[in-house]
Amino acid sequence: MLEVTTTPTVAFSDQKPGTSGLRKKVKVFQQPNYTENFVQSIFQAVEDGFRSGTIVVGGDGRYLGPEVTQTIVQLAAANKVKKLIVAQNGIMSTPAVSHVIRKYSADGGIVLTASHNPGGPDNDFGIKYNIANGGPAPASVTDKIYEISKSLSSYEICKTLHVDIGVIGVYEFHVRGSLFTVQVIDSVADYVTYMEEIFDFAAINAYIKESQLQLLITALNGVMGPYVKAVMCDKLGLPDSSALACTPLPDFGGLHPDPNLTYAASLVTAMQDGTYDFGAAFDGDGDRNMILGKSAFFVCPSDSLAVLANHLECIPYFRKNGVNGFARSMPTAAAVDLVAKEKKLPMYEVPTGWKFFGNLMDAGQLSLCGEESFGTGSDHIREKDGMWTVLAWLSVLAHTKKSVEQLLTDHWKQYGRNFFTRYDYEACETEQAEAMMAHLTALVENGSLVNQSITSATGKMYTVQKMDNFKYVDPIDKTVTSKQGIRVILSDGSRIVFRLSGTGSSGSTIRLYVDSYEEKFENTQLSAQDMLAALLDIAFQISKLKEFTGRDAPTVIT
Ligand code: G6P
Ligand code: ZN
Numbered sequence: 001m002l003e004v005t006t007t008p009t010v011a012f013s014d015q016k017p018g019t020s021g022l023r024k025k026v027k028v029f030q031q032p033n034y035t036e037n038f039v040q041s042i043f044q045a046v047e048d049g050f051r052s053g054t055i056v057v058g059g060d061g062r063y064l065g066p067e068v069t070q071t072i073v074q075l076a077a078a079n080k081v082k083k084l085i086v087a088q089n090g091i092m093s094t095p096a097v098s099h100v101i102r103k104y105s106a107d108g109g110i111v112l113t114a115s116h117n118p119g120g121p122d123n124d125f126g127i128k129y130n131i132a133n134g135g136p137a138p139a140s141v142t143d144k145i146y147e148i149s150k151s152l153s154s155y156e157i158c159k160t161l162h163v164d165i166g167v168i169g170v171y172e173f174h175v176r177g178s179l180f181t182v183q184v185i186d187s188v189a190d191y192v193t194y195m196e197e198i199f200d201f202a203a204i205n206a207y208i209k210e211s212q213l214q215l216l217i218t219a220l221n222g223v224m225g226p227y228v229k230a231v232m233c234d235k236l237g238l239p240d241s242s243a244l245a246c247t248p249l250p251d252f253g254g255l256h257p258d259p260n261l262t263y264a265a266s267l268v269t270a271m272q273d274g275t276y277d278f279g280a281a282f283d284g285d286g287d288r289n290m291i292l293g294k295s296a297f298f299v300c301p302s303d304s305l306a307v308l309a310n311h312l313e314c315i316p317y318f319r320k321n322g323v324n325g326f327a328r329s330m331p332t333a334a335a336v337d338l339v340a341k342e343k344k345l346p347m348y349e350v351p352t353g354w355k356f357f358g359n360l361m362d363a364g365q366l367s368l369c370g371e372e373s374f375g376t377g378s379d380h381i382r383e384k385d386g387m388w389t390v391l392a393w394l395s396v397l398a399h400t401k402k403s404v405e406q407l408l409t410d411h412w413k414q415y416g417r418n419f420f421t422r423y424d425y426e427a428c429e430t431e432q433a434e435a436m437m438a439h440l441t442a443l444v445e446n447g448s449l450v451n452q453s454i455t456s457a458t459g460k461m462y463t464v465q466k467m468d469n470f471k472y473v474d475p476i477d478k479t480v481t482s483k484q485g486i487r488v489i490l491s492d493g494s495r496i497v498f499r500l501s502g503t504g505s506s507g508s509t510i511r512l513y514v515d516s517y518e519e520k521f522e523n524t525q526l527s528a529q530d531m532l533a534a535l536l537d538i539a540f541q542i543s544k545l546k547e548f549t550g551r552d553a554p555t556v557i558t
Helices: 034-049 065-078 094-103 139-150 189-198 201-210 225-235 265-271 301-310 316-321 335-342 354-362 386-400 404-415 430-446 528-543 545-549
Strands: 005-008 022-025 054-059 083-091 108-112 124-131 154-157 169-175 178-185 215-218 278-282 289-293 326-329 347-350 368-371 375-378 417-428 453-455 461-469 486-490 495-500 508-518
Touching: 034 065, 034 108, 034 124, 034 139, 034 154, 054 065, 054 094, 065 083, 065 108, 065 124, 065 154, 065 169, 065 178, 083 094, 094 108, 094 124, 094 189, 094 386, 124 139, 189 225, 189 316, 189 386, 201 386, 215 225, 215 265, 225 386, 265 278, 265 289, 278 386, 289 301, 289 386, 289 404, 301 326, 301 335, 301 368, 301 375, 301 386, 301 404, 301 417, 326 335, 326 354, 335 347, 335 404, 335 417, 347 354, 354 375, 375 386, 386 404, 417 430, 417 528, 417 545, 430 461, 430 486, 430 495, 430 508, 430 528, 430 545, 453 528, 461 528, 486 528, 495 528, 508 528, 508 545, 528 545
Parallel strands: 054 083, 054 108, 083 178, 215 278, 326 347, 326 368
Antiparallel strands: 005 154, 022 124, 108 124, 169 178, 278 289, 368 375, 417 508, 453 461, 461 486, 486 495, 495 508
């Protein structure tokens, strides 16, 4: 029988989960009792609702993950958890954790990830709780965790319990007169099996061979390495030389594992000479994706979602289950809305954050969704899914026998193009960023810009039609989520959106999103930056971003 100790602790006041769980510097989590307090708060918040008492644990392989996994095992044993399903070596992608929660009917899961943020002793760590549907916990749960964390005075732990999480197997212990089980499972097996049910691997394989499609995939040293090997190399014949940075490293080899044009520049450069037809990158925990065509032709995530929505019949899963509806986050450009209209399917607009899609999926109203932040996914799980997106794209290529660029061009011909760009100003002084948002909020409240015309430096005039702060009423449970981003809607339908990121860990990150619609096919071929330059200038005039932050240029442009 293992001994349980009740350890006195002092509550921390800063354990409020953000867009995707609690994300802080590693050094913050290394403070005595910091991690124990937060995990104890999770268990206390959720254990009353346990059915099986099973919780899944996985992570993106970043620094501190193995130690925290052991701590979770020791805390779980001393709380009401009956069984922990732990990924081998603690490594499992976020989408795979979502799948495992669902497959084994667990009550929830703990994902040790800071997603796309850099890792290592001086960088970020994160703990995220997912609920029984496999998706990120909604505010009702994270608020409860936060409330408990603020007044926690002790935690329960089995300090002498140790499990070798490197070895697959079932380990049983007796704690407080009952059985506590730890099952260490293969990190990729369940997920790969599921992908084979969803997609027609034989058809994708045949197409890659007959068209001699050249692929280049990078895992940016994140969790996706073993998945790329298992799916792309072993099942689809990708040579090892085309699977880049596929060893998960605690510090991602110094990379910033975020699949965009800035942080996955190595992929862009490698694709530029036209050797490869299709490229993809994933983030640290494998839920984000970036898709590139030949010569590094960039697929904007908003377009990626729309093209997939237009071709779901290429995927066996949707042929079998049907398509119930589409959704996107508010800042995502509305390209998919046009597909929904054409196909006469429901379309939903939710705040930024994957958790907002879950209710709609559980209610059978949503099949495919995505965000401008390089996330795409479906109701096969309750997280966005990088590998799923790559397989979805390969299915469309195999079915249509068109190139990536041809698919986009044909899409714009049929629907017109929703030009989109996002400017990120990372690590701004929080006070300055908040002052800018307060200035914008005041403009929303006093309505002084409505019906005003503003002229850009290039001489283009826009009239403000409406300004608001996005508010969402969940169609299923009617939960209201307000203040989700300031929107400036112009009379030609163009939009400017401002938000503060909820996933950063140093200072504040301002996100400025701009989009406009172009119907004329000739114009759809122009560059997004050129097309949106005037709108960006209007955005700077309205927000006074440069004056408030002292920043002349963004850190990342998407
Ligand atoms: C994570 C979430 C996404 C969200 C993204 C950006 O990846 O899962 O749903 O779009 O972060 O969030 P942020 O608050 O940083 O803009
Ligand atoms: Zn991620």
